[in-house]
Amino acid sequence: DAGVIQSPRHEVTEMGQEVTLRCKPISGHDYLFWYRQTMMRGLELLIYFNNNVPIDDSGMPEDRFSAKMPNASFSTLKIQPSEPRDSAVYFCASSSQGSSYEQYFGPGTRLTVT
Amino acid sequence: DQQVKQNSPSLSVQEGRISILNCDYTNSMFDYFLWYKKYPAEGPTFLISISSIKDKNEDGRFTVFLNKSAKHLSLHIVPSQPGDSAVYFCAAPLRNAGNMLTFGGGTRLMVKP
Numbered sequence: 713d714a715g716v717i718q719s720p721r722h723e724v725t726e727m728g729q730e731v732t733l734r735c736k737p738i739s740g741h742d743y744l745f746w747y748r749q750t751m752m753r754g755l756e757l758l759i760y761f762n763n764n765v766p767i768d769d770s771g772m773p774e775d776r777f778s779a780k781m782p783n784a785s786f787s788t789l790k791i792q793p794s795e796p797r798d799s800a801v802y803f804c805a806s807s808s809q810g811s812s813y814e815q816y817f818g819p820g821t822r823l824t825v826t
Numbered sequence: 827d828q829q830v831k832q833n834s835p836s837l838s839v840q841e842g843r844i845s846i847l848n849c850d851y852t853n854s855m856f857d858y859f860l861w862y863k864k865y866p867a868e869g870p871t872f873l874i875s876i877s878s879i880k881d882k883n884e885d886g887r888f889t890v891f892l893n894k895s896a897k898h899l900s901l902h903i904v905p906s907q908p909g910d911s912a913v914y915f916c917a918a919p920l921r922n923a924g925n926m927l928t929f930g931g932g933t934r935l936m937v938k939p
Contacts, residue, residue, distance in 0.1 A: 716869070743924060743925045745925075745926070754929065754930075754931040754932060755870070755915065755929045755932070757926065757927075757928075760924065760925075760926055762924050767924055768924075768926065803869050803870070805869070807925045809925070812858070812875065813858060813860060813875075813919040813925050813927060814860065814872045814875070815872070815925065815927060816872070817862075817869030817870045817871065818869050819867070819868055819869050820867075820868070820869050
């Protein structure tokens with residue numbers, strides 16, 4: 713398997729623009745997680761899905777952030793409008809019910825909002 | 827409030843010596859712990875785990891020790907190699923929350939040749 717795939721790897725945008733981050737989980741995994749990593753807050757969970765259904769979005773910072781999982785092989789994290797404080801590395805991870813909690817991470821998307 | 831804490835942001839060790847990375851937790855209901863390693867520009871990768879029914883788990887050069895009474899776990903790397911230089915995260919699953927993990931803040935390990 714190719715592992716978790718994220719695109720783009722780098723994104724530079726101006727404040728106020730819409731940003732869409734994409735993730736393809738490992739085939740057969742039924743959990744998908746979106747994380748954000750910053751120097752100040754470390755690795756924080758934004759939202760996770762189980763069988764394409766959002767289960768916990770309490771980590772989503774505000775209404776500017778939204779996430780969808782239209783099918784088992786694709787998820788998006790959208791920021792609209794983007795702000796400089798959204799600059800961070802965003803990771804997607806997936807796991808399966810019987811994996812003893814082990815999550816597999818993608819390479820991340822480094823977002824810079826100017 | 828962070829339920830898993832790594833109080834040392836960085837650690838520097840000489841090649842060939844032992845590296846000891848520490849992690850403390852506050853939730854006594856945690857019964858499983860994981861360590862992840864992260865290189866720059868890559869996502870975290872799973873390294874080793876331990877169940878609370880054990881106090882030690884070993885995998886090659888990596889050993890994790892769990893002290894439940896102290897709510898403390900540690901990752902030992904022996905011998906340390908320059909390729910071990912990375913950020914290490916400890917994590918624990920939140921019960922009744924699917925496969926959700928809570929992560930510590932990470933410790934940056936630098937192994938000097």
